[in-house]
Amino acid sequence: MNNRILIVEDDESIASAVALNLQVAGYDCAVFDDGRRALQALETDHAYDLALLDIMLPGVDGFELFGHMQRYNIPVIYMTAKTDSASEIKGLRDGAEDYIVKPFDVLTLMVRMEKVLRRTGRLNTVYRVRDIELNSETRTVTKGGRPVYLQPMEFDVLLLLLRYKNMTVTREQLMEEVWGYDYVGETRVLDIKIFSLRKKLDLGDAIRTLPKLGYRLEDR
Amino acid sequence: MKLWQKAASACAGVLAAVVAVCSGAMLLYARHTILDMSREQVRTKQRDLAVSFSEMAGYYLRDTDSDAVRDSLVNYCFARFADNTAVLMRRDQTLSSALDIDPSDWLAPRADPVPVPEPWGGAYRDQTFFEGKIRDRDVLMAASEVVVRQEAYAVYVVEDVMDIHRSLTVMALIFLGVSLAGVALGAGAVTLLMRRGARPLAALSGAARRIAGGEYDIRADVDTADEIGALAADFNTMAQAVQDHVAELSETAQRQRLFIGGVTHEFKTPLTAILLHTRLLQKVNMTEDERRQSLAHIERQCTWLERLTQKLLKTVALKQQIAKKQVPVRELIDRVRASTQQLLASRNVALETACDGGTVFVDEDLMQSLLVNLVDNASKAYDPGGGEGRVWLTACDNVLEVCDAGRGIPAEALGRIFEPFYMVDKSRSKKNGGSGLGLALAKQIADAHGARLEVYSAPGKGTAVQVFLQ
Structure with a gap:
């Protein structure tokens, strides 16, 4: 079951970019460009795991929306161009989980989203690609319903590729996440892990090598 | 050095100089007068003594008297008029004296011209006078020769004027004390006046410091009718001008801050969109359609930024x-x-x-x-x-x-x-x-x-x- 994200952002370009990025990575997104319309929609459907709110919104602004989010028990991350500390303080004191200042990078946003989702116990722990299912809680992987044994490092690499599905994950990112921040050893060890993942899970074409960039797990 | 200190010391200096000159002159004049009087006194005393002595001695003495009778009569007559300043001598012999000096060492009575005979058979000559130091004592001395029955006597009056000098010294000391007190009182009065006068200046200076510290609404509370009051009025006018100007400047600065804040805010939205779509294109495997849409977004935002820049330029160039x-x-x-x-x-x-x-x-x-x-x-x-x-x-x-x-x-x-x-x-x-x-x-x-x-x-x-x- 994918995490459902509510996005309220009046700038269409920003909203579409964030939504598309989150969708390919495995989130379900609902986008509204107006606070009032978002509120109307919430009345019938409020099963969201997280809300990304712009503060300067036509109709009902982000701070006002926040009250309603609390009513529906939806954690909030503000996406704001307001860098003045007054609004940050107001945002966080009111109980927003986090805020991110424009211009931002979706990867940063996703990391913060994951933190909030994990903290509130809503983070999706089951990732799927093709007939493969990875459970990050039990650390098990099945293919076509049958368990597949993966080394811990192979598991971590696969988890990262799945978390940022359809997005390029750089070699540096992988090394950092899986081997730790100051790993200085041979990076070819990563190629070996990718090779065995492709082989064990039959992901030869799904894990794409992007020369000089990194790897991308594609399912579209 | 503070203004009141300067004024007080200047005043004290001038007072001291004036008092010194005045009392010096007064003392000199007093000394002169007193000495003149003393001289006159000594002369008169000696003349009276000589006249009285010669008359009495002339009356009593006879040519027939023996030396002993004559000497005792002479001594008797002299003692009738003499006091402890008088000396009687005959040639080099002191007949009567209360002094420990021999006045003839310093002053010789006039010996010529020939004495004028008096009806009582005596005669005396003109007075001679000495004024000077004898054994560290200032002394006035008058003498004349008196002839009684063909015998010449010298009558001296020797007056010690050390007392006068002492009195003058005491007087000078009293003068000094009084003038010191006067100078102190004068300086005190000036200090008091100046400090009272300078109080508004302190108020002005305090106001100036507070204004310098940023309290532009402060005014000097000075309400005197003198030049300081006028200065305070001018000062307050200046403070008002400064306050107005500062208010205007900070309003301008505030407007500019708001404007720049607005500019930054307006730029952030298109920049965020461009950044997000660029990352999408870089990192995500997108369909051809999605890719075209992303590029269209980027183009639209860039065009928008371009127009925003143009408008901003116009707004700013208006200055x-x-x-x-x-x-x-x-x-x-x-x-x-x-x-x-x-x-x-x-x-x-x-x-x-x-x-x-x-x-x-x-x-x-x-x-x-x-x-x-x-x-x-x-x-x-x-x-x-x-x-x-x-x-x-x-x-x-x-x-x-x-x-x-x-x-x-x-x-x-x-x-x-x-x-x-x-x-x-x-x-x-x-x-x-x-x-x-x-x-x-x-x-x-x-x-x-x-x-x-x-x-x-x-x-x-x-x-x-x-x-x-x-």
């Missing part, structure tokens, strides 16, 4: 001097019409103009820009697809007016519409390509002309913006 000249109103209106034609046509809005055929004293490029902005704004008051709209541009008697019959501006927004980046309805403005700078620019141009902008609006009925030229 320079404007070139006003007499411009026929009709010409100005024609230029506005020409440059808004396409835009208005695309929005299905018609422009109706009317003018009185006069001239206005303006910078025509800037005034055109102002009117174009107002017309552009007015044309956005109509909903797209809601039938043909109408914008009226009227010029009459140095007043330019742009009217529409559109949706109007809510009363609570009226006060803010000239602020940079303020938009009544942000999402609609953006769809219309509004930057929130058009009216701010119009306001700046009006300000640069010294013109007044007024807005009247009734929601649902329309808006009128008037430019009152000087």
